[in-house]
Amino acid sequence: MAEGIKIIKGNIVFTPSFGQLEVFESSFILIEGKTVKGIYRELPAEYTNMAVTDYQNTLIIPGFVDLHFHAPQFANKGLGLDLELLPWLERYTFPEEAKYTNIAYAQAVYKQVVTELWKWGTTRVACFGTIHKAATAKLLELLALAGLGGYVGKVNMDRNSPDILIETTEQSLTDTEDYIKATVDRYELVKPIITPRFVPTCSPELMTGIAKLAQKYNLPVQSHLSENAGEIAWVKKLHPECQNYASVYHQFGLFGQQPTVMAHCIYNDDAEIALMAKSKVHVAHCPYSNNNLASGIAPIRKHLDNGIAVGLGSDVAGGHEVSIARVMTMAIQVSKLKWLATDKSEKFFTIPEVFYLATKGGGSFFGKVGSFEAGYEFDALVIDDSSLEVSACNQYSVEDRLSRFIYIGDYHNIVARYVAGAKIEQPQL
Structure with a gap:
């Protein structure tokens, strides 16, 4: 992997402006150092041989x-x-x-x-x-x-x-x-x-x-x-x-x-x-x-x-x-x-x-915090909302899944946390 580059995959959701929800299903977010480099539905050729942290069907949202x-x-x-x-x-x-x-x-x-x-x-x-x-x-x-x-x-x-x-x-x-x-x-x-x-x-x-x-x-x-x-x-x-x-x-x-x-x-x-x-x-x-x-x-x-x-x-x-x-x-x-x-x-x-x-x-x-636009510091939560499903037959949109997590989810659904590009584990204080 190129030095300082992370690649994360999942259902990416953020709001670049008030009331505007951006959704990138099954997409890649590239982080260079502390900041977002870009979001891609398909990886550019220069990144295809790099390791990817694949969070599969989770939601990836700003912290x-x-x-x-x-x-x-x-x-x-x-x-x-x-x-x-x-x-x-x-x-x-x-x-x-x-x-x-x-x-x-x-x-x-x-x-x-x-x-x-x-x-x-x-x-x-x-x-x-x-x-x-x-x-x-x-x-x-x-x-x-x-x-x-x-x-x-x-x-x-x-x-x-x-x-x-x-x-x-x-x-x-x-x-x-x-x-x-x-x-x-x-x-x-x-x-x-x-x-x-x-x-x-x-x-x-x-x-x-x-x-x-x-x-x-x-x-x-x-x-x-x-x-x-x-x-x-x-x-x-x-x-x-x-x-x-x-x-x-x-x-x-x-x-x-x-x-x-x-x-x-x-x-x-x-x-x-x-x-x-x-x-x-x-x-x-x-x-x-x-x-x-x-x-x-x-x-x-x-x-x-x-x-x-x-x-x-x-x-x-x-x-x-x-x-x-x-x-x-x-x-x-x-x-x-x-x-x-x-x-x-x-x-x-x-x-x-x-x-x-x-x-x-x-x-x-x-500062540039709270979004996945290019140049923003990568603060993120990875949300596994599968436990919130009532039936395996239900097919919800990413937007509906976000709403459901906000209303009825809790900390058990947060499976990973990032601040300024670094993954942070449970504090040992």
Whole structure:
């Protein structure tokens, strides 16, 4: 085999544009190093003598991207979901995150987190850590050891936070820069990301300071925006000088000045949406969390229609599912409720559309990720869906098989995983 070339065969499915499903049945995908070289129904002559990994009648799809995941909240999955956002944070989330001063505890939980992400087919993830730089660096290390790609943020909080989980402004900035210096060039596929928890817990001085760090080290930014009505009212009280929630981030240099992803975005007004589009801010749509915490149904179709890039987020532990396939199905279901609530004016999502959000839509935050177009990094899942068949006599299209896997499949159906051209086995952490 030519050095650096892999050839994989199967039923190849991906979405080069929103809602457009490309299917290459029984075809070959060539990977050169980390990236896709091309897809061929018949191998070109120069490759016919090379070894082929033949996955036969499986589906080969891009790896799933999770744009919003709170790794330290993993232990809280399924807890406190009778509450709304702010009391849920106070009663469950903040006490759990305070435990991450203990690096042994953090390592034990984060090993499970990384294994679960691998298991459910998440190949790229944007993670929140905690305020603790050592624990957050450990999460980044474990993701890298597992071969996954991602961003991991040390959370910033210097106001309106419990005593067990608050920093001084100076400490927050110093620890954040220490964390960045220790990790920014350490791994190829996992990098730090600037992570103000949200406006209520970050003073103007802190937001100004971390924005300078984002620019100094050329790092992206992640946070929350317009998730809950009480949260929005709180932000308005803290920053009456600003037109809206988004403009608070913007005035401090945390809203598109560097690549930025904001989770939820349920209650954006037209001015915010215009600013998001102009600033090229990504949206992480988290339907499970929005349901569980009674936050609302995000107007994702409106964001897309305004040219805003959208991906999906599990939002563990506001969301109780790690599986992005299950997040896809929930995104469809809530969009149908939105369709009904808007007198059928805002169209609900289809499988090809949410498949795009789960792959190329979210992957765009990482660069050329989430598709099998030439030049894209080869992140892939190989899906054996034979166990989902009801009868051997049934003959389903590849499109129908993809839909069936997304709705009723699970991690048992994922028989191989690739990230940036490398096959990754179950993590031994």
